Amino acid sequence: MAITRKDIEHIAHLARLEVSDAEVPAYADKLDKIIGFIDTLEQAETAGLQPMAHPLQMSQRLREDAVTATDQRDHYQQNAAETTDGLYIVPRVVE
Amino acid sequence: MADPRHTLAEMARLLASGATSSRELTEAALARIAAADSELNSFITVTGEAALAAADRADAQRAAGKAGPLTGIPIAQKDIFCTAGVATTCASRMLENFVSPYDATVVERLNAAGLVSVGKTNMDEFAMGSSNETSYFGAVRNPWDAARSPGGSSGGSAAAVAAGLVPLATGTDTGGSVRQPAALCGITGFKPSYGRVSRYGMIAFASSLDQAGVLALTAEDAALIMQVIAGFDERDSTCSDQPVPDYTAALEQSVAGRKIGVPTEYFAGLDAACAAATHAALDVYRQLGAEIVDVRLPNLSLAVPAYYVVAPAEASSNLSRYDGIRFGYRAAAADDIESLYKNTRSAGFGEEVKRRIMTGTYVLSAGYYDAYYLKAQKIRQLISNDLAKCFEQVDVIAGPTTPTPAFRLGEKTDDPVQMYLNDIYTVSANLAGLPGISVPCGLVDGLPVGLQFIGSLFDEATVLNFAHVFQQQTDWHTLVPGGAG
Incomplete structure (x- = not known):
């Protein structure tokens, strides 16, 4: 199957990536190769097999519902591009 | 005093006897980095001052009789491990200015054991690559031949150890990212x-x-460090609480009478000289009384395509956190939140990372989930079952680590699938969660190649034991790039 310009634009949007018109052919070419490669899985016989999501047969560990973390907002926000009064600043979302 | 090829174990003995100090070892490591790394590019950040301060603390601890066996030995951290107060970039523009507010558990445990980190090593961006060429900070060069790749993604760590800059470095292995660069740089890599x-x-x-x-440099050194970093951590919900055995105690066990399974599928299409090196290595075990048994991995050819569905799918989800808001790079121009996300992510991620995010998004998207993601997970189970069947018959599985020795920089960058096929011998262990090691087992055209062992789940001790025994019998792990020593 061939990956179309529309496919690239759709996938890029879902992944929140901007792909310029000029970049589309290169993405389409390489993704075509990758999809062609993983398409070989289709022929494999997998009837009766359970999907394996994880190597370990483990269940989620639970712990006491106790406060263990301390407030380090100022420390953590040093890595943010823009903050004011402890808030993260983003472009207006709600009109 | 500070021979660049001293192993961790040798440095520990020199420190214990008072023949050297941590300051001396650390200064020597920093001097070697300053001399060699403008060409190798194996480090992203060198933390010289902090390293010397840590070395002095280690020496003071030793003088006070409070040193552990590894206190004061200089090492390097792959730049994927968070280090408090030190840039942690993951070799991405996205995290170029990220200073971690906390230490990774691995870092915390190594620091607590007194090891001295001299810096953060280069890698493929977000560990996505098999050649170290996807780093935002430029490719790493292979110390054996500067025109060749050191492998990836832990290529900086592998090159730094192979070039004798540090005796040991941490790495991470998602599809072979420790074992493959170790093989291509002629050192030992343990997952x-x-x-x-x-x-x-x-x-x-x-x-x-x-x-x-x-x-x-050796399986023994890997065992010494495993003793420090392995074991339960409540901060990782998938970290096992299985008791950690004494890895060094198991190193010397005899391999006589034990069984090594060699999958016949490993040799289809393998470079002839690499195959010869593998067979010669297996002969060493025959002479030690081990039994070499043919085993089958009939679905081996499905492992790489299954991996390249599962890994990008998980990556596309994991990397959604890079939104330009809480940490990391943020694009300047954006009038709304949507364009802030898109501009940030497009400029912050490199080509291969974006390709994998796109692949992962595609295989998880409506209409394709069952055909790709669910199918790949079933094949993951199939491959895991095949390996489990082998371990009913044998103690370990052995074979080559890579299909060829180190390839040239730029040789495989145009075709992602050719690059992915480097991982043919390594990805199965990740899909099944099994331990694996690569040890140097010969030279092909003057370049090192590796012998890989894969063990059953949580049986690191056997894998380390088989690797150590080989290094007691052979000198491949002592070969130095350039021929000296």
């Missing part, structure tokens, strides 16, 4: 079982496959 070492503070690529590992 423990999934869940054996905490992933807390290790920047996530594919969470069901990622595992911390070690790039070292």
Whole structure:
């Protein structure tokens, strides 16, 4: 199957990536190769097999519902591009 | 005093006897980095001042009789491990200015054992690559031939150890990222079982496959470090609480009478000289009384395509956190939140990372989920079952680590699938969560190649034991790039 310009634009949007018109052919070419490669899985016989999501047969560990973390907002926000009064600043979302 | 090829074990003895100090070892490591790394490019950040301060603390601890066996030995950290107060970039523009507010568990445990970190090593961006060419900070060069790749993604760690800059460096292995660069740089690379070492503070690529590992000169050194970093950590929900055995105690066990399974599928299409090196290595075990048994991995050819569905799917989810808001790079021009996300992510991620995010998004998208993602997970089970069947018959599985020795920089960058096929011998262990090691086992055209062992789940001790025994019988691990020594 061939990956179309529309496919690239759709996938890029879902992944929140901007792909310029000029970049589309290169993405389409390489993704075509990758999809062609993983398409070989289709022929494999997998009837009766359970999907394996994880190597370990483990269940989620639970712990006491106790406060263990301390407030380090100022420390953590040093890595943010823009903050004011402890808030993260983003472009207006709600009109 | 500070021979660049001293192993961790040798440095520990020199420190214990008072023949050297941590300051001396650390200064020597920093001097070697200053002399060699403008060409190798194996480090992203060198923390000289902090390293010397840590070395002085280590020497003071030793003088006070409070030193552990590894206190004061200089090492390097792959730049995927969070280090408090030190830039942690994951070799991405996205995290170029990220200073971690906390230490990864691996870092915390190594610091607590007194090891001295001299800096953060280069790698493929977000560990996505098999050649170290996807780093935002430029490719690493292979110390054996500067025109060749050191492998990836832990290529900086492998090159730094192979060039004798540090005796050991940490790595991570999602599809072979410790074992493959170790093989291509002529050193020892060890990946423990999934869940054996905490992933807390290790920047996530594919969470069901990622595992911390070690790039070292010997299996013995890998065992010494495993003793420090392995074991339960409540901050990683997938970290196992299985008791950690004494890895060094198991190193010397005899391999006589034990069984090594060699999958016949490994040799289809393998470079003839690499195959010869593998067979010669297996002969060493025959002479030691081990039995070489043919085993089958009939679905081996499905492992790489299954991996390249599962890993990008998990990556596309994990990397959604890079939105330009809480940390990391943020694009300047944006009038709304949507364009802030898109501009940030497009400029912050490199080409291969974006390709994998796109692949992962595609295989998880409506209409394709069953055909790709669910199918790949079933094949993951199939491959895991095949390996489990082998371990009913044998103690370990052995074979080549890579299909060829180190390839040239630029040789495979145009075709992602050719690059992915480098991982043919390594990805199965990640899919099944098993421990694996690569040890140097010969030279092909003057370049090192590796012998890989894969063990059953949580049986790191057997894998380390088989690797150590080989290094007691052969000198491949002592070969130095350039021929000296």
